[in-house]
Amino acid sequence: MGQQVLSTRHRIQHDTREWVDTGKMKGFRSASLSFIERLYDKGHSYYIEFFTSINEDRTEHVDAGVSILESIKGELDGGWLFTIKGLIAAEIFADFIEMAEYLLSNGYKDPAAVMTGSVLEEHLRQLCLKNGLDTEVVHGGKKKPKTADLMNADLTKASIYNKLDQKSVTAWLGLRNNAAHGNYNEYDTQQVENMMQGITNFITRNPV
Template sequence: MTKLFGKRFSELETQITTLESTKVMKYSEFSGSYPSIDANALLGWEVKAKSLISNVCGEESHHMQTFVEAEKPRSFSNSFEELQRVKAIFLAAKEDYEGGYLNTVRNLVQAEVFGSELEQAGELLSAGYASAAAVIAGVVLETNVRNLCTDHDIEHGKLDKMNADLTKAGVYNSIQQKRITAMAGIRNAAAHGDTEKFNAGDVKGMIDDVERFLASNLQ
């Protein structure tokens, strides 16, 4: 997904250059000579750019809001000047994206990594390696809990402490806290070889619960 976004940024940047190359000089008795580009072509590019910015930055992001403001008609402004305004915002979003400064992009990357690890856990479980599957799912769970602590300025520590602190801060409710505690119990039992404390069904439920937990927090 993130590779597709990077490719799309490059495509739209190329289209900006193409749009700029179509600039022609027009004349108005009110403003004299002024540069102009095709308004419909500009509108089409803006729609595509907004879709991309919305996906990588968020619909309510500063990038998106500033872009929408920049494309609004202005007195004594022309289509070429409008392109220059939205271009500046688009390139700023592209730079932040490529630098990894967008929280949404960070979440996309994490979602891809975590999704791959949970798939691996599922495959191990199917092959009969329930303990290994539980340990991998547990690592994904704890990493996500730790990231939530970072996002909410909560001190890192042991999983049970972070879990309690996140609940106290209202990040999630006590029901989710109990689920995380249960999942951590399966992970700990698997890591210590206490296979009598869980079965394959418990691990399958754990993987599913971790996936749901990620879906609710990686947005």
């Protein structure tokens, strides 16, 4: 989006500064602030910096905004993952899918894949709880959370959904794992988009 704004750069007569389209700049600023607020909050340094520094229709303000977003992308790509258990409840799954769509539309396929896969994993956990299935296993005398693959198998055995859904879930989890472990060349943007659409449909058909 930032590059689209920069493509409108122009100069005004007798002014050495470069300006950009006002409407596109407002859209870029609003979308970016909304994204940062959802990802962190209004008190985070990224939000404060963006809010206070990116407020004029000039190219240097767009460049500064893009730099902040690239820093956020660096955190995501560097393994900064969402604490899904604390962030996601069933009623806000759609918000996280929307955030993932925003990331994907701006070229960030890898964090989009991680976020969408994490939404799926939490949904599997909620489905298990809803249907009285264990979400933990005992290993070495200690309880540990079940893996998403094991929950997927348990839900299929309990006929909560069919084997075709099980295969789809397995594929989506595989793509998420590739993203989380830095295997970015194992999938492309279209596959992430298909994954997001598939998971959205799966959650709709199998509500908690």
